[in-house]
Amino acid sequence: MDSHGQYEQRVVWALxxxxxxxxxxxxxxxxxxxxxxxATDTVRDRALAxxxxxxxxEPVEAPxxxxxxxxxxxxxxxxxxxxxxxxxxxxxxxxxxFNRQVLRELVRAVPYGTVVGYGDLAGRVGQPGAxxxxxxxxxxxxxxxxxxxHRVVESDGGIGGFGGGLETKRKLLAxxxxxxxxxx
Numbered sequence: 301m302d303s304h305g306q307y308e309q310r311v312v313w314a315l316x317x318x319x320x321x322x323x324x325x326x327x328x329x330x331x332x333x334x335x336x337x338x339a340t341d342t343v344r345d346r347a348l349a350x351x352x353x354x355x356x357x358e359p360v361e362a363p364x365x366x367x368x369x370x371x372x373x374x375x376x377x378x379x380x381x382x383x384x385x386x387x388x389x390x391x392x393x394x395x396x397x398f399n400r401q402v403l404r405e406l407v408r409a410v411p412y413g414t415v416v417g418y419g420d421l422a423g424r425v426g427q428p429g430a431x432x433x434x435x436x437x438x439x440x441x442x443x444x445x446x447x448x449x450h451r452v453v454e455s456d457g458g459i460g461g462f463g464g465g466l467e468t469k470r471k472l473l474a475x476x477x478x479x480x481x482x483x484x
Contacts, residue, residue: 310328310329310357310360311327311333311351311352311355311357311358311359311360312326312327312359312360312361312362312365312367312368313325313327313348313351313359313360313361313362313368314361314362314363314365314368314372315339315344315363316372316376318375318376318379319379319471320337320379320464320472321337321338321339321468322338322339322344323335323336323337323339323375323445324336324339324343324344324347324348325368325371325372326347326348326351326359327365327367327368327371327391328355328391328393330389330390330391330393331367331388331389331390331391332367332371332388332389332390332391332443332446333351333355333390333391333393333394333442333443334347334351334394334442334443335442335443335444335445335446337444337463337464337465337468338464338465354393354394355393367388367389370388371388371446374386374387374388375445375446378445379475381475384411384412384413385411385412386446388446390407390443390446390447392404394442395440395441395442398425398427398430398433398437399436399437399440399441401425402421402425402433402434402437403437403441403443403447403449405421405424405425406421406447406449406451406452407447407448409424410451412448412476413477413478414451414478415451415452415453415473415478416451416452416453417431417452417453417454417455418431418432418434418435418438418452418453418454418455418460419431419434419455420455421434421452422434434452435452435460435461438452438460438461438463439461439463441463444463444464445472448472449462449463450462450464450468450469450472450473451473451476451478459473
C-alpha cells in the first residue's frame with residue numbers, strides 16, 4: 301500500500317458459515333465484488349485465484365474490514381429472516397454488458413418474497429426473446445444472494461437452474477416465503 305492507487309485496488313475477503321454452507325465474500329474499495337457458494341478450501345482457493353487474475357491484485361483475508369463486517373452482518377440478518385433488502389455498495393467490475401444490465405434490473409425491480417420469469421426479466425431490459433441469455437446472466441452473477449438471482453424462475457413454474465445448487469435455491473426461496481420449506 302505504498303501508493304494511493306494500490307490501495308484503491310485492494311481486495312479483501314472473509315469466509316462466513318451459514319445455513320446454506322460456507323460463503324466467501326470479497327470486496328474492493330468500491331464495494332462487495334463477489335459472493336461464492338460452497339466455499340470449501342478448494343473452492344475458496346480457486347475463487348481467490350480468479351479474483352487475483354481478474355482484479356490484478358492478491359486478495360487479503362480481512363474479515364474485520366468495515367465493508368466486509370457490514371456485509372457479513374447484513375447477510376446473517378437476511379439468512380435469519382430479519383432483513384429483506386441489502387444496503388451495501390456493490391462493485392460491478394466482474395460483470396459487464398447485458399449481464400450487468402439484467403442483474404441491475406433484478407436488484408431494482410424484484411423485491412424480497414417475489415419471483416420473476418427468465419423471459420419476463422428479459423422483456424424488462426428490452427430483450428423479450430432473450431430468456432436463455434438471462435439464464436446465462438444469472439449463472440454469471442458474481443454476487444448471488446445479494447443480487448438475488450435465486451428469484452428468477454421458469455415461467456411454467458419450474459425452479460430453473462442455480463449456481464449454488466437447487467437445494468440452496470429452494471432454501472432461499474423458502475426463506476423468502478415463495479416456496480414451502482423443503483422437507484429435507
